[in-house]
Amino acid sequence: MQDEGRFDVIVVGAGPIGAATARHLSERGASVLVVGPDEPSGFADHDGVWAGYYDQGRLAHVLEVPLMTSMLAMRSIRRFPDLQERTGVEFAIPRQSLTVMPDDSEGGGLADWFNRALLAGNAADLNVAVEQFSAEELRREYPDLGFAPGHVGIVQRDAFIVNPRGLVQAELAAAVAQGAVLVRDVVDSVERSPQGVRVASRGGETWRAGKVVVATGAATNVGGLLSRPLDMRTYGATVVLVEVPDPSEFDIPAMMYMKASGEEVTFGGIVMSPLQYPDGRWYLKCSGRSLLDNPLDSAEAIARWVRTGGRQEDIRESLDLLAELLPGKTLGPAHTRPCMVCETPTALPYIDWADEHTIVAVEGERGAMAADEIGRLAAGLVIDGVWTDGIPHAAFQARWAETEVSPPLHSVATA
Template structure:
């Protein structure tokens, strides 16, 4: 199967074509990011005739208009060290299918890593958020049968001698975790989906409506290009921009934020002796940094960068497509560069760092802290990833595909966990 698919891709198969006059589909997936691509793959694997519609990644962001995808990046953590057990469970289910997806697509999208979470030692205090509860992280991993190890402050100094963490901090490490490349994950999912018969259209859906033909109850989708498609069912997998697309009849309870990614160049990645980590630096009663510090990744320009993200994660709430576009055009919060240099100088005092720049990103947050996967109406399903979308995307796609085609929730995780909350709910 893998060799056949690679041959198709080399010949230029159906990966990036637009067929506006094509006949009616069983399902149209709106959004071609991690969850939309995964949903399309699982739908085609179940025999559905599928079109997945979404724009390609823009070449630049300084003139951007409209919504923006959060997966335009080279590295995310894929691990079980998450506070919600459900998030870790979704990620674990996805990870177990990654080998099959690599074989089918011929695309490598994971790199083995240690995932280290460093957090304040609050074992003798009731102060701190749930993210400071190391024992909860360990219990979650045990529930999923994944080995993790607690690390004292002394253990951190011994195991990571070139790193200097803030005093009073401890850790927990998963040694069989991965760095997940979200761009390549999307490429793998779409390659598998199109090889199985899905049609990929590089366009942006601007409206949904029932067809005018009384004998045809399909939903008609209209693209920004004015192309149209018809489908019996619709999946909206439009990520952090879901409320801003105008495709929902009412707004979801979710908040979109403009996040900043800082990339700091290093000449030789072999000189950087660090794992991928979640660092929660808590000093003098305040969270000084809370986010990701990623071991060096190679970006499309061929250079190697340490990625830092999280310091201003929730500082820029966005509501409309115009607000999202305006945020993207800024390129991110410039002040995060100075904050990042300060953090890395403290964390890796012997490391030589190169130039740094920012990249814009968007994330979203739901009141439950978990994804939404629910009905909008009798023909439309919405799926929103929340903050940890990429590593759980394949399993969310599988759940969405099954729910869309059968109309029934059959998973062991109760559907109420994923019920959408609407802004006009009383």
């Protein structure tokens, strides 16, 4: 076994939050090692966990609930131009963000994420301009789109679509430019002592540091890297990709859409404008109601879910929605891809000490747009030793499950 020396901080996980944490640590003068595997080549025979950022498009906007999520996103988005200019990686595309929901003018709503008054109030608190549309105004504003009767909307015109793969590339490039070391490997164990931590990889290397940041996303509770599990749930989500022969035919905003008839929700999720994927083809991306239908509690369960390729029934739901939403448009073949999400009981990230040498930094579904700010806050906690941001730390303090972490049955990839 080869010992590669000592760093100030080791970041375990090279996804959006781990990469952003490494960048902000290195920019504050710390010597940093960030360890995480490359994206797997496929999922049909995959063994291990699966990251949520293996995708080309995520919304980056302030039309979020709770307000704290919108604030984290806004802080991150304001740094995107500088990060793109410094690294040469273009990962943020300007695009309108439209949220559509049943008319909630009488108050309430079927879900907080689709409560127009809450969304508008959060945007106003952050001084971000949005426009609200009645059902008639929504039809006039987007005449080529076939929304369900009685549905209203709210739009942020200066939003973005973020390429999560590109965001990770840019964060890692900026970190490496500041002296961080990137190793593409899987972390098997973290040993703690009064002097710090010793991190061992599947590839046989070990490293030592004073601190370790665990930023392993949905795999955090199955990785065996913390001494106790977080109060957090992990789910296998499904993305439906629908090929479009001519992307110029689809001049549409990126959408969050809750379609309902009475109290019955028939679709609730994302319809993303066409994006080009690594295979060179252009796809509309949908992710609907099955987001939290597949709880996963072990590395084996995660691997089995990934090998399914996602919930096949979601294809019909997505095609039915798109046929109504995009009348007269030509749609090509559709297929699913597996994705991973996690949720916390606070609906906010955890950015907190796990022990005197370990900080955990995790977010669930909206990690891409808020990752840079989550990484900045995590780096500040490491460097300063205490919370110094104006947002109270209580908002992001970790909650812990009652049981101890069981050792992993096999090595778990970090993302």
